[in-house]
Amino acid sequence: MRPIPVDDPTDPRLAPYTAMRERDLVGREGRFIVEGEVTLRVMLSEGARFRAESVLLAPERMEGLAELLADRPEGVPVYVAAKAVMSAVAGFPIHRGVLAVGLRGAEPSLALPPAPAPGLVVGLVGLTNHDNVGGLFRNAAAFGADGVLMDAATCDPLYRKAIRVSAGAALTVPFARLPDGAALLAFADAHGLVPLALSPAGRETLTDLTPPRRALLLLGTEGPGLPRELMARARTIRIAMAPGFDSLNVATAGALALHHLAAGRLG
Amino acid sequence: MRPIPVDDPTDPRLAPYTAMRERDLVGREGRFIVEGEVTLRVMLSEGARFRAESVLLAPERMEGLAELLADRPEGVPVYVAAKAVMSAVAGFPIHRGVLAVGLRGAEPSLALPPAPAPGLVVGLVGLTNHDNVGGLFRNAAAFGADGVLMDAATCDPLYRKAIRVSAGAALTVPFARLPDGAALLAFADAHGLVPLALSPAGRETLTDLTPPRRALLLLGTEGPGLPRELMARARTIRIAMAPGFDSLNVATAGALALHHLAAGRLG
Numbered sequence: 001m002r003p004i005p006v007d008d009p010t011d012p013r014l015a016p017y018t019a020m021r022e023r024d025l026v027g028r029e030g031r032f033i034v035e036g037e038v039t040l041r042v043m044l045s046e047g048a049r050f051r052a053e054s055v056l057l058a059p060e061r062m063e064g065l066a067e068l069l070a071d072r073p074e075g076v077p078v079y080v081a082a083k084a085v086m087s088a089v090a091g092f093p094i095h096r097g098v099l100a101v102g103l104r105g106a107e108p109s110l111a112l113p114p115a116p117a118p119g120l121v122v123g124l125v126g127l128t129n130h131d132n133v134g135g136l137f138r139n140a141a142a143f144g145a146d147g148v149l150m151d152a153a154t155c156d157p158l159y160r161k162a163i164r165v166s167a168g169a170a171l172t173v174p175f176a177r178l179p180d181g182a183a184l185l186a187f188a189d190a191h192g193l194v195p196l197a198l199s200p201a202g203r204e205t206l207t208d209l210t211p212p213r214r215a216l217l218l219l220g221t222e223g224p225g226l227p228r229e230l231m232a233r234a235r236t237i238r239i240a241m242a243p244g245f246d247s248l249n250v251a252t253a254g255a256l257a258l259h260h261l262a263a264g265r266l267g
Numbered sequence: 268m269r270p271i272p273v274d275d276p277t278d279p280r281l282a283p284y285t286a287m288r289e290r291d292l293v294g295r296e297g298r299f300i301v302e303g304e305v306t307l308r309v310m311l312s313e314g315a316r317f318r319a320e321s322v323l324l325a326p327e328r329m330e331g332l333a334e335l336l337a338d339r340p341e342g343v344p345v346y347v348a349a350k351a352v353m354s355a356v357a358g359f360p361i362h363r364g365v366l367a368v369g370l371r372g373a374e375p376s377l378a379l380p381p382a383p384a385p386g387l388v389v390g391l392v393g394l395t396n397h398d399n400v401g402g403l404f405r406n407a408a409a410f411g412a413d414g415v416l417m418d419a420a421t422c423d424p425l426y427r428k429a430i431r432v433s434a435g436a437a438l439t440v441p442f443a444r445l446p447d448g449a450a451l452l453a454f455a456d457a458h459g460l461v462p463l464a465l466s467p468a469g470r471e472t473l474t475d476l477t478p479p480r481r482a483l484l485l486l487g488t489e490g491p492g493l494p495r496e497l498m499a500r501a502r503t504i505r506i507a508m509a510p511g512f513d514s515l516n517v518a519t520a521g522a523l524a525l526h527h528l529a530a531g532r533l534g
Contacts, residue, residue, distance in 0.1 A: 142512055144508075144509030169512065240526075242409060245411075
């Protein structure tokens with residue numbers, strides 16, 4: 001299927017791209033937006049978790065992406081519009097000229113290889129910052145975690161900015177939503193994962209921890225941290241820091257823990 | 268000195284706070300902007316590296332900051348203005364109602380304890396993203412690095428957003444600017460620091476590295492990475508990752524390396 005030129009910002013085929021920032025907030029009825037080449041490549045790659053509905057490119061981006069587009073899954077239209085048209089549709093300046101719409105599909109669940117296979121799952125509790133959630137997906141991918149569980153308060157990993165910050169990992173790392181921390185612990189119990197709560201108040205130091213063969217790494221917000229009742233039911237781990245500055249970004253802290261827990265399984 | 272109410276956005280005493288975003292880009296002739304309570308507390312703390320010129324607060328922030336302001340260095344005026352006035356001065360909405368102006372002072376240099384004392388310095392080459400530079404300062408503080416060296420291409424750590432992302436560490440961690448990577452290597456040579464270049468193409472794996480007693484950790488941009496001639500003159504280190512996703516944020520990669528290099532000196 002050949003690229004389809006579009007000149008009119010009100011063309012109904014571009015409807016999913018309209019009022020982009022406003023709809024970031026209210027949701028898109030089963031759709032999400034991907035922006036930039038890195039994340040588009042991930043979404044169109046073989047075995048991708050989410051199906052693309054359409055792609056919208058500035059004409060000057062066509063040549064560099066020709067090969068990728070030739071190999072794209074069947075039935076995904078590619079619309080081509082000048083950046084001024086793209087910007088008029090989106091409602092703000094589109095600098096990179098690469099957008100796509102993905103389809104969320106059925107609400108995903110998380111399948112794990114059964115014990116005694118090794119297992120490593122990240123559990124996010126109350127993380128409302130899209131940069132942090134995106135960063136944690138990127139780190140989960142980098143260190144080969146099997147998936148990410150999120151409580152109801154944690155923000156959407158398929159939010160536009162979270163996908164971008166994840167370098168596309170939000171489109172590849174399996175994830176599932178559970179109601180709360182107690183449900184995350186029940187998941188750990190059912191799947192034979194040792195719950196590890198990362199916290200500045202942790203009792204064990206990360207570097208002294210022998211990585212459990214199967215683990216659920218629990219992460220909370222930087223300010224209030226993980227709920228006390230969750231901490232009470234997990235092994236609590238802290239990262240050693242310099243005196244007087246006990247502060248790491250949660251995605252960074254998660255990377256340190258994942259790197260340690262995955263040691264021996266990395267290339 | 269009592270807080271000084273200001274109602275007029277054109278009051279000359281607020282001149283350093285005007286057109287904030289535009290002047291982020293062109294610089295402020297020896298001044299910089301601090302925003303938010305966390306960073307204000309750092310700048311007003313004892314032994315701070317940079318002197319505050321003035322503070323500008325919304326009235327509703329006064330009570331929570333009363334103790335901090337009572338202890339502030341002598342001669343630092345505190346202006347109080349409604350958020351609407353603050354926003355009119357800055358040129359965009361000021362949500363948190365906490366601003367201050369700092370004075371850069373003389374161009375700083377980096378003093379290190381002489382060998383055989385342990386030493387750990389971070390060297391940034393060509394890092395133009397303020398989030399990454401801010402994040403690296405935060406990580407340098409968290410793991411007790413002695414300072415940060417930057418080449419001419421690396422962006423300003425006293426940029427508004429870099430200070431905020433650093434959680435104030437840009438105001439405490441000593442830093443200095445050198446012309447280029449060669450000058451960073453000359454610094455390492457003069458100070459007995461082993462140059463370590465972090466790169467996905469590194470020959471040694473981080474976890475297998477016995478931390479040198481004195482090290483300069485060199486970090487480059489995520490795309491092009493460190494210049495080849497720099498890599499050739501350093502020990503090159505890589506972080507083990509899962510196959511197929513060889514991608515970490517540079518501030519995160521730096522945190523992993525600093526945590527490993529500082530091991531044994533952390534609390």
